[in-house]
Amino acid sequence: MDILPLPNIRFTWLDGGVTNLDGGAMFGVVPKPLWEKRYPCNEKNQIECPTDPILMQMDGKNILVESGIGKGKLTEKQKRNFGVTKESRLEESLQENGLTTKDIDYVLMTHLHFDHACGLTKYNGENYISVFPNAKIIVSAIEWNEMRNPNIRSKSTYWKENWEGIADQVETFTNEWSWRGIKLIHTGGHSDGHSILVVEDGEETVVHMADIMPTHAHQNVLWVMAYDDYPMNSIAAKQKWMQYGVEKKAWFTFYHDAYYRAVKWDLEGTLTAALERK
Numbered sequence: 001m002d003i004l005p006l007p008n009i010r011f012t013w014l015d016g017g018v019t020n021l022d023g024g025a026m027f028g029v030v031p032k033p034l035w036e037k038r039y040p041c042n043e044k045n046q047i048e049c050p051t052d053p054i055l056m057q058m059d060g061k062n063i064l065v066e067s068g069i070g071k072g073k074l075t076e077k078q079k080r081n082f083g084v085t086k087e088s089r090l091e092e093s094l095q096e097n098g099l100t101t102k103d104i105d106y107v108l109m110t111h112l113h114f115d116h117a118c119g120l121t122k123y124n125g126e127n128y129i130s131v132f133p134n135a136k137i138i139v140s141a142i143e144w145n146e147m148r149n150p151n152i153r154s155k156s157t158y159w160k161e162n163w164e165g166i167a168d169q170v171e172t173f174t175n176e177w178s179w180r181g182i183k184l185i186h187t188g189g190h191s192d193g194h195s196i197l198v199v200e201d202g203e204e205t206v207v208h209m210a211d212i213m214p215t216h217a218h219q220n221v222l223w224v225m226a227y228d229d230y231p232m233n234s235i236a237a238k239q240k241w242m243q244y245g246v247e248k249k250a251w252f253t254f255y256h257d258a259y260y261r262a263v264k265w266d267l268e269g270t271l272t273a274a275l276e277r278k
Contacts, residue, residue, distance in 0.1 A: 014093035016068020020083025067119030110210035143193025189234030
């Protein structure tokens with residue numbers, strides 16, 4: 001497993017599954033000859049996009065960022081359309097860290113699209129139940145409202161199977177949620193309720209931009225996805241938080257990147273440090 005140790009917090013990437021999504025959709029209006037140099041595609045024009053949750057451990061608490069694509073929840077057609085080559089091994093990954101799903105105290109959700117939220121519930125033969133029964137699940141109020149009342153566009157990614165079993169565990173926030181140096185901050189952009197994660201630990205800073213910067217190849221603030229509901233909001237948020245992170249010499253972490261778990265850039269945009277995905 002890939003690990004990023006901070007002075008008081010340990011980041012561990014778990015195995016949440018692998019999708020392969022259309023490169024054109026992932027890079028929006030950016031011409032293929034440009035993005036392909038940064039992030040290669042396969043013969044179907046798909047780029048590899050893992051869905052690997054991050055386990056943060058501090059002060060005896062186990063905090064999960066995102067939940068993976070789950071296991072046994074996607075139809076064969078969905079697997080084909082989303083290029084799923086591997087379903088989640090989240091429970092096995094936790095066991096390898098000496099934990100079970102009952103040991104998770106918080107699940108921090110940047111948003112609730114299926115590739116982030118499928119791992120929140122599982123089928124028990126009768127209905128969908130919570131995978132993390134003892135956790136508080138934190139998400140923005142806007143995102144939670146749209147999850148339960150999707151519009152004509154978003155209903156394809158907000159599924160009742162992913163929220164009905166966890167409704168009594170959800171805690172929402174408006175602008176910001178924080179706990180001991182960990183913050184979820186509402187940005188909008190990718191979805192109306194999208195949030196990013198900012199972690200301050202002593203002299204170290206981590207910025208998790210989630211799906212407004214899904215991979216290192218989306219470093220350019222103008223490179224946003226065609227999936228984004230509000231692309232100009234994505235661009236504005238990227239401008240603000242990338243500048244913040246670079247000035248703080250922060251680690252930028254990723255959920256979808258097939259090559260890097262975390263990187264640092266200098267003021268000129270040059271890569272200065274990287275944790276590669278094994």
